Amino acid sequence: MRLGWIAAALSVAWAGLAHAYDVKEIGSYFIGGHMQTLTGLPEETVYFYQGAPPTAYNPNGDVHTGQMYVHYVRLQPPRAAVPIILVHGGGLSGTGWESTPDGRPGWQQFFLQAGFDVVVPDQVERGRSNWSRWPQIFTSAPLFRTAQEGWTLFRIGPTYASDPAARVAEPNTQFPVGGYDNFVGSFNARWTTTDAVAQAAFDQMIDKECPCILVAHSAGSGFAVRAALRAPDKILALVGLEPSAAPDPASIDMARLKAIPMLFVWGDHLDDFPAWKKIVVNPYKFQDGQAAQGRMDVVHLPERGITGNTHMMMMDRNSDQVAGVVRDWLAERKLVQ
Amino acid sequence: MRLGWIAAALSVAWAGLAHAYDVKEIGSYFIGGHMQTLTGLPEETVYFYQGAPPTAYNPNGDVHTGQMYVHYVRLQPPRAAVPIILVHGGGLSGTGWESTPDGRPGWQQFFLQAGFDVVVPDQVERGRSNWSRWPQIFTSAPLFRTAQEGWTLFRIGPTYASDPAARVAEPNTQFPVGGYDNFVGSFNARWTTTDAVAQAAFDQMIDKECPCILVAHSAGSGFAVRAALRAPDKILALVGLEPSAAPDPASIDMARLKAIPMLFVWGDHLDDFPAWKKIVVNPYKFQDGQAAQGRMDVVHLPERGITGNTHMMMMDRNSDQVAGVVRDWLAERKLVQ
Numbered sequence: 001m002r003l004g005w006i007a008a009a010l011s012v013a014w015a016g017l018a019h020a021y022d023v024k025e026i027g028s029y030f031i032g033g034h035m036q037t038l039t040g041l042p043e044e045t046v047y048f049y050q051g052a053p054p055t056a057y058n059p060n061g062d063v064h065t066g067q068m069y070v071h072y073v074r075l076q077p078p079r080a081a082v083p084i085i086l087v088h089g090g091g092l093s094g095t096g097w098e099s100t101p102d103g104r105p106g107w108q109q110f111f112l113q114a115g116f117d118v119v120v121p122d123q124v125e126r127g128r129s130n131w132s133r134w135p136q137i138f139t140s141a142p143l144f145r146t147a148q149e150g151w152t153l154f155r156i157g158p159t160y161a162s163d164p165a166a167r168v169a170e171p172n173t174q175f176p177v178g179g180y181d182n183f184v185g186s187f188n189a190r191w192t193t194t195d196a197v198a199q200a201a202f203d204q205m206i207d208k209e210c211p212c213i214l215v216a217h218s219a220g221s222g223f224a225v226r227a228a229l230r231a232p233d234k235i236l237a238l239v240g241l242e243p244s245a246a247p248d249p250a251s252i253d254m255a256r257l258k259a260i261p262m263l264f265v266w267g268d269h270l271d272d273f274p275a276w277k278k279i280v281v282n283p284y285k286f287q288d289g290q291a292a293q294g295r296m297d298v299v300h301l302p303e304r305g306i307t308g309n310t311h312m313m314m315m316d317r318n319s320d321q322v323a324g325v326v327r328d329w330l331a332e333r334k335l336v337q
Numbered sequence: 338m339r340l341g342w343i344a345a346a347l348s349v350a351w352a353g354l355a356h357a358y359d360v361k362e363i364g365s366y367f368i369g370g371h372m373q374t375l376t377g378l379p380e381e382t383v384y385f386y387q388g389a390p391p392t393a394y395n396p397n398g399d400v401h402t403g404q405m406y407v408h409y410v411r412l413q414p415p416r417a418a419v420p421i422i423l424v425h426g427g428g429l430s431g432t433g434w435e436s437t438p439d440g441r442p443g444w445q446q447f448f449l450q451a452g453f454d455v456v457v458p459d460q461v462e463r464g465r466s467n468w469s470r471w472p473q474i475f476t477s478a479p480l481f482r483t484a485q486e487g488w489t490l491f492r493i494g495p496t497y498a499s500d501p502a503a504r505v506a507e508p509n510t511q512f513p514v515g516g517y518d519n520f521v522g523s524f525n526a527r528w529t530t531t532d533a534v535a536q537a538a539f540d541q542m543i544d545k546e547c548p549c550i551l552v553a554h555s556a557g558s559g560f561a562v563r564a565a566l567r568a569p570d571k572i573l574a575l576v577g578l579e580p581s582a583a584p585d586p587a588s589i590d591m592a593r594l595k596a597i598p599m600l601f602v603w604g605d606h607l608d609d610f611p612a613w614k615k616i617v618v619n620p621y622k623f624q625d626g627q628a629a630q631g632r633m634d635v636v637h638l639p640e641r642g643i644t645g646n647t648h649m650m651m652m653d654r655n656s657d658q659v660a661g662v663v664r665d666w667l668a669e670r671k672l673v674q
Contacts, residue, residue, distance in 0.1 A: 019361060019362070019413075020359045020360060020361050020413040021359070021360055022357045022358070022359060022360075023357060023358055023359075023360045023449075024356060024357050025356075025442055025446060026363070026410060026435070026445060026446060026449065027435050027436040027442055027443060027445070027446060028432055028435040028436050029436055029440060029519075030432075030519055030522040030523060033522055035484065035499065035518055035521070037499060038483070046480060046529055047529055048427055048428075048480075048527070048529060048556065051559065051582065051584055051585075051588070051619065052556075052581075052582070053615050053616070057480060058483070058485075058486070059480070059481055059483065060483070061483030061484060061485040061486065062483055062484035062485060062497075062499055062521070063481060063483055063484065063521065063524070064484070064518060064519075064521040064522035064524070067519075067522035069432060071435070073363060076356075076357040090385055091385075093465055093467075094465075095365055095367075095406060095465050098363070098364050098365040098408070099364040099365050099366055103366060105362055105364055106364060108363060108364070109362060109363060109364060112360075112363065122465070127464060127465040127467075128430055128431075128432050128459070128464040128465050128523075130430075130464075130522065130523070130524065130525055130526070131526070133479075133481055133526070142470075143383060143385075143394060143396070144396055144400060144470055146375070146395070146396065146397070146398030146399055146400055147372065147398060147399035147400065147401070148395075148398040148399060149395070149398065160399075162372065162374060162399055181372055181401060182366075182367055182401075182404075184372070184399070184400065184401040185367040185370055185401035185404035185467065186367060186465075186467070187400070187401070187467065188467055189467070189468070189470070190385070192383055192384055192385060219385065219389075222388065244389075245388065245389065247388050248388075251388070275392075278390045279390070282388065
C-alpha cells in the first residue's frame with residue numbers, strides 16, 4: 001500500500017519531469033539590414049508618455065531598416081543533429097509557433113521536448129523585426145488582413161460573422177474556434193515590396209544557424225526554398241506545411257535541391273475553397289519536380305485518417321499530432337535520436 | 338592522476354551544467370484588446386508575395402486591436418517565490434531583455450539562471466503585440482526614434498555621427514558601442530495616444546501572472562506604477578531602472594504603495610546631459626515619497642564604484658553586474674533562494 005503510494009507519487013513526478021528540458025541559453029538577435037538617413041521631415045513637439053515633459057521631436061536622422069529578429073532556445077545538450085528553424089507564414093510573426101490560440105504549447109515547445117534546438121525568426125517588417133516608415137523607406141503602404149479573410153483563406157469554414165456564435169466552421173474543423181479572435185490579434189501588417197530585403201536577412205540567418213532543418217509554413221516556404229537554392233548544402237531537410245509559395249520548378253534550378261529530403265504536409269478541405277485550387281498549383285508542380293529527384297515525401301493528412309486540419313495546422317487542436325508526423329519523418333532520416 | 342583527470346572533467350561538465358536550467362514551458366500569449374470593424378476603405382488587387390497569384394484585397398472587416406504579447410519561460414521548479422516581469426521602456430520591445438547588442442545573454446537569461454520564472458511583455462503597439470492602422474484605429478501617427486536621439490538620450494556620449502568611427506562616447510561608457518547600429522534596429526515605432534489601451538492590457542497581464550516582481554525600465558515604469566496603484570497586493574517588489582515615468586507623488590495616492598518594497602537604480606552621467614535634469618524631477622520626487630513610507634532603496638551605481646552605465650544598463654557591458662545588484666536586493670527580501 002505504502003509502496004503503491006510512493007510509486008504513484010513517483011509516476012506523477014515523472015509525468016511532470018518528462019516535459020521539462022535542460023536549456024543552455026534562451027536569447028535572440030537582430031541580423032541583416034542597414035542604416036539609412038532620413039531628411040526633410042517636419043519637426044514636432046511631442047509628449048512621449050502620460051506625464052512626460054514636452055520634447056522636441058526631430059524625425060530626421062539615421063534609422064536602421066531591413067533587420068530580422070531571430071529567437072533561439074539552445075538545449076544542453078540537444079538530441080538532434082542540427083537546429084530546427086520554424087518559419088512563419090504571411091501576415092504573421094513567429095508567435096504562432098510559441099503557443100496556440102487556445103493557450104496550448106506550440107511547436108516550439110514540442111520540438112524542444114523532442115530534443116531540438118529551436119530557432120524562430122520574425123520575417124523582416126513583422127513582429128519584433130520592426131517595420132520602417134513609408135513611403136520614405138518601404139515603398140508601398142502596408143496591408144492588414146481581416147478576420148473575414150483569415151476565416152476562409154485558412155479553411156476554418158465557409159462563413160465568418162462578427163458574432164462568434166454566427167460563424168460557420170467545417171463540421172470537423174480542428175481549429176480551436178473559441179480562440180479565433182485571439183488569433184486575429186496575432187495578425188501582422190505586411191508589405192508586398194519587401195521580399196528582397198527580407199530574403200537577404202533570412203539568408204544571413206541561414207549562414208549563422210545552419211546546417212539546419214527548415215520547417216516553413218505557407219508564404220514562409222518561399223524564403224525557405226530560395227535559401228535552399230542559394231546554400232543547398234546547409235539545409236539537411238526541408239518541411240513545407242501547406243507551402244503555398246513553393247515555386248514552379250520551371251522558374252528555378254531544381255537540380256540544386258536534389259540532395260535535400262523534403263516533406264510537404266497538407267490539411268483537409270483543400271477542394272472545398274476555390275482560392276486553394278489556385279494556391280496549390282505551383283507547390284504541387286514543385287513537389288512533383290522534387291519527387292522526380294527521388295527526395296520528396298507528401299502527406300495529405302486526411303489520407304492518414306487525420307481529418308479537419310486547417311491551413312494553421314500548428315495551431316489546430318491536434319497540433320501535437322501533426323508535429324509528430326514531422327518529428328517521425330525527421331527521426332526516420334536520423335536527424336534526431 | 339586518473340582521479341585528477343576525472344575531477345577536471347567533472348569540473349568542466351559542472352561549469353557547463355551550472356549555466357543550464359530545467360524548463361517546464363516556453364510560450365507566449367496575447368491578452369487584452371478587442372475586435373473593431375473597419376468600413377469604407379478602398380479595395381485593391383495585390384500580390385501577397387513573389388510569384389503569388391493576383392488576389393482581391395478588401396481591407397474592410399474585423400481586426401483586433403489593443404492586444405499585448407506576453408512571452409514566458411517557466412522553470413521546473415523555480416527557486417523564486419513568484420515570477421519576475423521585465424517591462425521594457427519607450428520605443429523598444431521586450432527584445433532588449435533577451436540579449437545585448439553585442440550578443441551576450443540578456444537579463445532574461447540572468448534571472449532564469451537565478452531561478453526565476455521570467456515574463457517579458459511587448460507593450461501594446463510594439464514588437465509582437467502588433468500595431469493598428471491609423472487614423473482609423475490609432476488616432477495619431479507613429480513616431481520613430483533616430484540613432485542621433487538615442488545616442489545622447491541614453492547618455493552613451495555627447496556626439497553621434499553616422500560614421501561609427503566619428504561618434505564620441507563617454508570615456509568610461511559601459512555601452513557596447515560596436516553594437517549600437519544593431520541596437521538601433523530594435524527601435525520600435527511608438528504612438529503617444531495609446532497609453533490607456535496599453536495600460537488596460539498590462540493590467541490584464543498583472544491579473545494573470547501575479548503575485549509577481551516588476552522590473553521596469555524607463556517609460557515602462559509608468560505602466561508598472563499604475564499597475565501597482567490598481568493592485569498593490571499583487572506586486573511583491575517593484576524595481577525601477579532609471580524609471581523616468583515614475584509620477585509626481587502629488588498626482589497619485591502614494592499610500593496605496595506603502596507595502597511595496599521598491600528599488601530604483603540609476604546609472605552614470607546623469608548631470609552631464611541637460612535633458613536628464615528634467616527627466617529625473619518626478620522620479621526623484623516619487624522615490625522621496627516612497628522613502629517617507631519606509632519602503633525605498635535607491636542605488637546610484639557610481640556611488641557603489643560601478644561607473645559608466647548608460648540608460649540602457651541591461652545592455653551595458655556590465656549588464657550582469659547590474660542585474661546582480663537587483664538579484665541581491667530581491668534575495669535580501671527572501672524573494673528567491
